[in-house]
Amino acid sequence: MTAPAQARSPLGRAGRRLRSRTPRPFEATSLVIGLVLIAIVMVPLLRMLVGMFWVDGELTTRPIRRTLAAPGLAELLLNTVIVVVASSAIALVVGVGLAWLNERTNARMGLLTDSLPLLPFLLPPVAGAVGWVMLLSPRAGLLNDWIRGALSVVGISVEDGPFDIHSWYGLIMVYAFYAVPFVFMNAAAGFRNLDSSLEEASRLSGAGMLRTLRRVTLPVVAPSLGAGVLLSIWFGAGMFSLPAIVGTPAGIEVLSVRIVELLTFTYPPDTEVAVGLSGFVVAFVGLAYWLQFRILRRGRHAVASGKGGAARRIDLGAWKWPMRALVLGYVLVSTVLPMVALALVSLNGFWTPDIAWGELSLTALRDAVLDDPVTREALANSLGLGVVGGLVGILGAAAVALYVARRRGLLSGAVDAGIKLPAAVSNMVIAVGILLLFGGPPFLLSGTLAILFIGYLALYLPQASVAADAAVSGVGGELPEASAVSGARPFRTFRKVYLPLMTPGLVAGWALLFIRMVGDLTASAILAGTGNPVVGFRILEVFTSGSYALLASLSTVLVLVTGLVLAAVLAYTRRSSRLGVSASVGGV
Amino acid sequence: MDVQSTRKTPDPVVRVEHLAKRFRRRDGSTVHAIDDVSFEVHAGDFVVLLGPSGCGKTTLLRSIAGLETPDQGTISFGDRVQFCARRDINVPPERRGISMVFQSYALWPHMTAFRNVSYPLESRRSGRKHKPTIASRVREALELVGIPELEQQYAAQMSGGQQQRVALARALVSNDSLVLFDEPLSNVDAKVREQLRIELLALQRELGFAAIFVTHDQSEAMQLGSRIAVLQEGRVAQLASPLDVYTKPASRYVAKFIGTMNEVFGRVTAIKAETAVVDTVLGELTGRIGAESVAVGDRVAAMWRPESATVSTSDPVAANRLRGELKASLFVGTHTEQVVHVDGRDVHVLVPGADVLGSGSDVWVEVSDVDMLVLPAEDA
Secondary structure (H helix, E strand, O other), rough: OOHHHHHHHHHHHHHHOOOOOOOOOOHHHHHHHHHHHHHHHHHHHHHHHHHEEEEOOOOOOHHHHHOOOOOOOOHHHHHHHHHHHHHHHHHHHHHHHHHHHHHHHHOOOOHHHHHHHHHHHHHHHHHHHHHHHHHHHOOOHHHHHHHHHHHHHHOOOOOOOOOOOOOHHHHHHHHHHHHHHHHHHHHHHHHHHHHHHHHHHHOOOOHHHHHHHHHHHHHHHHHHHHHHHHHHHHHHHHOOHHHHHHHHHOOOOHHHHHHHHHHHHOEEEOOHHHHHHHHHHHHHHHHHHHHHHHHHHOOOOOOOOOOOOOOOEEEEEEHHHHHHHHHHHHHHHHHHHHHHHHHHHHHHHHOOOOOHHHHHOOOHHHHHHOOOHHHHHHHHHHHHHHHHHHHHHHHHHHHHHHHHHOOOOOHHHHHHHHHHHHHHOOOHHHHHHHHHHOOEEEEEEOOOHHHHHHHHHHHHHHHHHHHHHHHOOOOOOOOHHHHHHHHHHHHHHHHHHHHHHHHHHHHHHHHHHHHHOOOHHHHHHHHHHOOOOOHOOOOHHHHHHOHHHHHHHHHHHHHHHHHHHHHHHHHHHHHHHHHOOOOOOOOO | OOOOHHHOOOOOHHHHHHHEEEEEEEEEEEEEEEEEEEEOOOOOOEEEEEEOOOHHHHHHHHHHHOOOOOOEEEEEEEEEEEEEOOOOOOHHHHHHOOOOEEOOOOOOOOOHHHHHHHHHHOOOOOOOOHHHHHHHHHHHHHHHOOHHHOOOOOOHHHHHHHHHHHHHOOOOOOOOOEEEEEOOOOOOOOOHHHHHHHHHHHHHHHHEEEEEEEEEEEEEEHHHOOOOEEEEEEEEEEOOOOHHHHHHHOOOHHHHHHHOOOEEEEEEEEOOOEEEEEEEEEEEEEEEEEOOOOOOEEEEEEEHHHHHEEEOOOOOOOOOEEEEEEEEEOOOOOOOEEEEEEEOOEEEEEOOOOOOOOOOOOEEEOOOOOEEEEEEEOOO
């Protein structure tokens, strides 16, 4: 080519662009955000691990020795294992059953059975725990009273009971209710992706419905079930509000309750033993991980293909309506009943089985929440932290998710893994680490809103990351590429393609974070105090002082706030899904 | 001052020189996705990049679009260099001034068909025009692809073929001199695909843009391409017109990838001008030399197409004769597919119309020395 000099001149204008190896400002910023978010989790975690061997500037085994000598350690561990394992086993059976009915049979009732079993996942466990106490407390429990009333009609008269929530079965039941959504969510996804021709082939080979379920369906979805059980164990091991409110009065103490007690209700706080016990929680969850890995590795699991076409549902025939009634009955008992109990007690003004139906009013609710300065402050703090923390969390996670999706490599993979790591560690443990790191010098953040902000952010980072990933993955690789080829600069592509497509997903992610942060009790119990009260802390305080009407009112407000945000966001995401942009709040 | 007169030919629309891109696999080995590829596309050309999956055709196309960064080589459009590894030039896709139709269509789901098509006009700096002009150009483009009535529809409300048309309109609206196609017809059903191919060709002739079209479907390549580039493991195995690729394949790989071939291996015993005599298990075969490197003593393949052979019971006259037994005769309407058993191997023959011979008869398979092709055995 004999191009003269001026023919080449457009080349200079066309740009000596940086090679793509050089990070652009957008990517550099995302990377920094990702590293800061990871540091918020990793550094406290390391601080906690170091704290097991390093106290006051010297190497020591004292925390470990003192932990092993802690009073009632064996019982503590055994209690935790029993509660978590038993409730996970129940959750597995119930969750798989619900998911199978909903995804593989004609018992499904659209959105109703798709979403309702997930509700406990979105409602704060602390509210549910209080609700169950209101229902099944041996003397004043509303449900117990109603049952006694029914029994007296047939001539049986009992003083109290027949049920007692403050018992082994009560504790395990409440744990199971909150663990079911984890199994349901994963199992439903597994069943949904299952190629129904696998089942049909089994039926044609002469296997009946149950044999097909046992020999084909369940083994194929085993990885999904395993993931669900793992989540349920993880949830149970770090759960604080349920055992504190249901288990403690029954004298059943679990690890998480003891850790909070040592840090918050002991003076001076015994961090050494708290840290040592947190080590057990880490080990427990780690063991569950390892077991799941071993079990799933043994068999070659078919990768359920999503291309099975329209999955054919099993016709239950005459069993269809009984099964539907069973599913709705489960939702009624697990979710609706405790909420009704909360509402009744708070409207009634005090906790008694004799509800004055004609005199229900909002007075008690107003007295308890609006006219009480401490509660008001706690509520304001929680809402503020939820709004801001959720926003910061989801936007940070979105920046990281975009960065990871656009630049697949070692570094981005590490950032992605790092940001999801807290999911593998118990909430309880991270909260302890944050207290150790930021509570003391040089930060001295103990008792401030800042430490709660950091704590919430660190704890709910994995959920933010998963939600942001879902939002980003909706914007498949070719959509932004088509924009670039059409001549749009990166910022225009971001504004015109990424942002509108991601917004529903990000709003849904924000809602999930908001709900988690407002309803949090784990970090709140460890990091909050009278100087920085939040709703979770206030609930705990009120519970300890024994004011049940106030407790019910607080829980009711919590449920109302959560429900309103959830309903608004769901309405918004459903509307946007008409355009092919889908989003969900934690699977709903 | 007259730049044009100093040139013998105008710059090609696209010039790719010594382009290379390597990927590192998980196990540490490197894969040459593109391996020293050079070619040119001129105004009005319709170049099809053809090859099996994994041959690097999509990577090559995406490199031209600026969506991938090659490791070596140069890409220029006209006299403007778009990518040059040595000089560290890499123009981002949004400034290359070309259009592309994606395999998944890549229609933005939150925009109507109209908004999708107007997007390139609104995005290009040089193309920013006042609204009425944009609107009339968008309508023109939608009319061109035959869907003026879908203007206000969202992608989710359209059929696959309709989405494909919107994607095509979006690529044509800015009137670029080069349009890239990444297997755009692989997701629509056979009937719509046939229709779209014909329309696409007509549009290309009418508008005169140069096209680079990626596909793995050889009949699609034959129908659409003014030239076909057959890719093999990141290299261009042959770049020629469909007729030449079919009748004069440069290698066994090309010959077997396009259409069907009978082949038998052997050694060259003599070379006379353009023909070679090959000693094979089926006897001596004489054929046209297809590649320069063939020499006496070389191991080669003698190849011929099923439709260039004939089957008869009378005394053979052609240069190459194979004695065998007619094993099967499958009448498919326009022609008959015959399988002849020759010395323990199957030879395929296509004859027009219906077959008159019965299975089991002893026959001669005849191939002229012009239709017999001799190619080196070692590639592919």
